[in-house]
Amino acid sequence: MLFGISTKVLRDYPLEDAIYIAADQGYQAIELWVDDVHQLHPDRIIQLTDRLGLTRTVHLLTEDLNIASFNPGIRKESLRQQAEGLRCAAQLGAGAATLHPGRKTAKTRTMEEAWACQTEAVRELAWVAGELGVTLCVEGMEKLNGEFILSCEDLAALLARCDVPGLSVTLDIAHLHTLGNVQTLLQQAKALPVGNVHISQSRGSKPHLTLFDPAGEIDCRGALAVLDTFYQKTVIVEGYVSGQGLEIARRSIRQLETMLEDRI
Amino acid sequence: MKPVISMSTLRGIPVKDSIALARECGFGGIEIQMDYLPETEEETDAIFQMARDAKLRVSLHAPCGDINISALNRGIREESIRQVMQTIDLAARYKVGPVTFHPGRLSSAREDREEKWQVLRRAVSLISRYALEKDVFVGLENMEARKKELVLSVDDLNRFADLENPRFGVTMDLSHFATNGITDPERPLLPIHNIHISQSREGKPHLPMQDGGSVLTGALKQWLQNYTGCIVLELKSIRDPEIYRKSLEWLKKELAL
Numbered sequence: 001m002l003f004g005i006s007t008k009v010l011r012d013y014p015l016e017d018a019i020y021i022a023a024d025q026g027y028q029a030i031e032l033w034v035d036d037v038h039q040l041h042p043d044r045i046i047q048l049t050d051r052l053g054l055t056r057t058v059h060l061l062t063e064d065l066n067i068a069s070f071n072p073g074i075r076k077e078s079l080r081q082q083a084e085g086l087r088c089a090a091q092l093g094a095g096a097a098t099l100h101p102g103r104k105t106a107k108t109r110t111m112e113e114a115w116a117c118q119t120e121a122v123r124e125l126a127w128v129a130g131e132l133g134v135t136l137c138v139e140g141m142e143k144l145n146g147e148f149i150l151s152c153e154d155l156a157a158l159l160a161r162c163d164v165p166g167l168s169v170t171l172d173i174a175h176l177h178t179l180g181n182v183q184t185l186l187q188q189a190k191a192l193p194v195g196n197v198h199i200s201q202s203r204g205s206k207p208h209l210t211l212f213d214p215a216g217e218i219d220c221r222g223a224l225a226v227l228d229t230f231y232q233k234t235v236i237v238e239g240y241v242s243g244q245g246l247e248i249a250r251r252s253i254r255q256l257e258t259m260l261e262d263r264i
Numbered sequence: 265m266k267p268v269i270s271m272s273t274l275r276g277i278p279v280k281d282s283i284a285l286a287r288e289c290g291f292g293g294i295e296i297q298m299d300y301l302p303e304t305e306e307e308t309d310a311i312f313q314m315a316r317d318a319k320l321r322v323s324l325h326a327p328c329g330d331i332n333i334s335a336l337n338r339g340i341r342e343e344s345i346r347q348v349m350q351t352i353d354l355a356a357r358y359k360v361g362p363v364t365f366h367p368g369r370l371s372s373a374r375e376d377r378e379e380k381w382q383v384l385r386r387a388v389s390l391i392s393r394y395a396l397e398k399d400v401f402v403g404l405e406n407m408e409a410r411k412k413e414l415v416l417s418v419d420d421l422n423r424f425a426d427l428e429n430p431r432f433g434v435t436m437d438l439s440h441f442a443t444n445g446i447t448d449p450e451r452p453l454l455p456i457h458n459i460h461i462s463q464s465r466e467g468k469p470h471l472p473m474q475d476g477g478s479v480l481t482g483a484l485k486q487w488l489q490n491y492t493g494c495i496v497l498e499l500k501s502i503r504d505p506e507i508y509r510k511s512l513e514w515l516k517k518e519l520a521l
Contacts, residue, residue: 063335063336063371064332064340064371065337065340066330069330071327071330073343074331074344078340081337081339106299108276
């Protein structure tokens with residue numbers, strides 16, 4: 001597995017510093033959020049990350065967007081911005097781009113209508129990604145109002161409905177915890193084309209605590225052991241705490257490496 | 265003054281049937297949600313003509329779902345403002361109103377609330393000036409208790425008082441106030457252009473009037489002197505005309521309408 005870190009964990013630092021921190025701490029990958037990359041010219045990001053030996057993944061925008069919105073104007077704008085994000089990912093030579101699926105925000109509409117909207121939107125973006133040579137990875141979400149692409153079953157159903165070659169998924173360990181036992185749920189992911197993994201701790205319904213948060217309830221060692229049986233790509237550290245980015249970067253990689261060594 | 269019924273109460277019922285039902289139940293008007301209008305101009309024309317024929321007063325509610333006029337995301341913010349302005353255009357075209365719109369909210373719980381207030385004030389300023397230009401009454405609505413909402417109290421509404429113009433005012437949602445523990449709100453500094461009413465219990469808004477709850481009508485009775493705007497019954501979607509009728513009877517009796 002390639003351990004990486006999200007630029008959102010290091011959001012207190014300029015992007016160039018964040019890239020150096022990731023490499024200095026021993027990460028092998030960095031997940032670049034689309035709203036962070038404007039800080040540097042794409043060529044500079046590629047040059048720097050290549051030189052430092054960091055694999056690049058991209059996280060598409062999330063806030064305010066809903067690709068499955070029943071409001072046509074919002075859906076269109078959300079799709080426009082995500083397609084733009086995919087072009088950005090292609091420009092950066094990122095292999096995988098993580099996408100948050102849409103939410104069902106209108107209570108009066110049926111789940112079937114929501115699924116239809118979701119499928120159409122993801123399919124559209126998957127074709128764009130395919131043409132750009134980027135692997136689009138739809139993320140399984142946490143149990144929150146309106147989210148309905150949660151479990152591995154949901155992800156499998158979405159992929160089947162979309163039926164676009166190359167469409168993959170991002171598993172989020174902390175999101176999975178909001179649904180049940182992570183190790184059990186990860187077993188179900190074996191049949192999925194997993195393109196990326198996010199890792200952080202979680203307590204109850206509160207995800208994205210730091211990996212070393214004492215309140216964390218996830219057996220991350222166990223989760224990595226299951227993951228290691230079928231997945232060898234990027235595992236990206238998430239979980240931001242203001243003013244603690246460097247500390248989180250330093251401690252998280254040590255913890256992940258120790259977990260993996262213990263397993264061996 | 266006859267109370268008006270909101271289409272959010274009649275959700276799921278086709279717009280044309282909603283108009284007929286509003287009339288049958290004895291309401292004086294209907295508040296049409298933009299989200300439920302058909303896409304073609306011809307069909308929209310037919311709906312407004314039908315309301316006119318039924319002698320129903322029409323007010324409009326700008327789109328809500330996924331709309332955020334103070335969104336952090338610029339594209340979504342601009343699209344949200346555009347859709348509120350589109351509602352104002354429609355009101356101008358059919359000479360109806362007022363138009364109620366929701367204030368923006370935080371995009372993320374991590375955002376600075378005061379900075380967001382500045383973004384929101386710029387958006388409301390644009391909308392209020394557009395309403396003046398189009399000669400349409402607009403009401404900025406107070407919201408229910410939710411983590412990311414900004415405009416919850418009369419004091420919050422008063423933060424827009426300096427943007428006053430002859431067409432800009434507020435929509436007082438009594439049920440939303442109640443979810444914030446405000447059961448009998450004070451009169452705001454801006455003029456009241458619209459009133460949404462329903463009951464609230466245990467933090468849940470939009471319940472039938474006759475079932476009782478924490479919404480009080482003391483202040484409302486005072487506001488009604490010289491009030492020419494609408495009183496809109498806005499219940500959670502319930503497909504039971506009997507409940508609409510009972511709420512209407514309750515309002516007429518309680519407010520001596």
